Amino acid sequence: MRATTGSPAFLFLSMRSFISGRLGKPGSGLAIAHGLHPSCDLLGRALEQPRVLLPDGHSTATLDDLLGRGYAILGVDVDGSAWAQVRDSPLSGLGAAELNILTGDRLPRANGEPPGVADVDGRLHRLFGSVRGHFVVVRPDRYVCAVLTARQATSVGWEIERLLGNC
Numbered sequence: 001m002r003a004t005t006g007s008p009a010f011l012f013l014s015m016r017s018f019i020s021g022r023l024g025k026p027g028s029g030l031a032i033a034h035g036l037h038p039s040c041d042l043l044g045r046a047l048e049q050p051r052v053l054l055p056d057g058h059s060t061a062t063l064d065d066l067l068g069r070g071y072a073i074l075g076v077d078v079d080g081s082a083w084a085q086v087r088d089s090p091l092s093g094l095g096a097a098e099l100n101i102l103t104g105d106r107l108p109r110a111n112g113e114p115p116g117v118a119d120v121d122g123r124l125h126r127l128f129g130s131v132r133g134h135f136v137v138v139r140p141d142r143y144v145c146a147v148l149t150a151r152q153a154t155s156v157g158w159e160i161e162r163l164l165g166n167c
Contacts, residue, residue: 041130042127042128042130042131042136042144042147043144043145043146043147044143044144044145045143045144046142046143046144047063047064047127047138047142047143047144048063048123048127049062049063049064049142050062050063050119050120050121050123050124050127051063051120051121051123052066052117052118052119052120053107053108053117053118053119053120054108054117055108055109055110055111055112055115055116055117056110057107057108057110060120063117063124064142066097066099066115066117067097067099067138067142068097069140070094070095070096070097070140071094071095071096071097071137071138071139071140072096072097072098072099072137072138073091073094073096073097073098073099073135073136073137073138074098074099074100074101074128074135074136074137074138075098075099075100075101075114075135076101076103076128076131076132076133076134076135076136077101077102077103077104077132077133078100078133078134078135078150080113081150082133082135082149082150083098083114083150085150085151085153086135086150086153088153089153089154089156089157090153090154090157090158090160090161091137091153091156091157091160092157093157093161094137094157094160096137098114098115099114099115099116099117100112100114100115100116100117101116101117101124101128101136102116102117102118102119103119103124103125103128103129103132104119104125106118131147133149134147134148134149135147135148135149135150135153137156137160145160146160
């Protein structure tokens with residue numbers, strides 16, 4: 001899929017990142033959205049780090065503590081079949097940490113796969129409430145590079161691979 005200005009699918013890629021084949025400095029690099037309104041406030045921005053409730057039901061941590069050092073894929077109120085589509089897509093080649101984001105008044109399952117976290121103080125809901133049912137791909141520098149549905153995982157995965165020079 002080719003992104004064009006004004007289309008619902010768009011991409012942003014800094015020339016420095018394209019030339020180097022890497023993500024470059026924080027704030028530069030790639031951001032991809034398919035079928036989202038350009039005003040999606042997560043895309044291309046640094047991810048906030050709210051405190052989250054862990055699956056044990058009483059411990060908390062910052063979101064960043066759970067994301068690891070590389071890419072991360074966050075499923076926002078998505079089910080197991082949606083995760084299966086993402087895992088069967090080129091996005092799996094990122095080697096990303098996976099995390100379920102549960103908005104609202106729900107506790108994460110103690111044995112959920114992938115692990116889930118819940119809202120402690122409303123910040124998680126404010127951050128991800130507008131992208132329920134979507135996946136959020138977070139770069140190692142904690143900038144959001146893609147927001148997509150499970151059905152879009154293959155096309156977005158291919159686009160990320162192409163932009164990173166992995167194909």
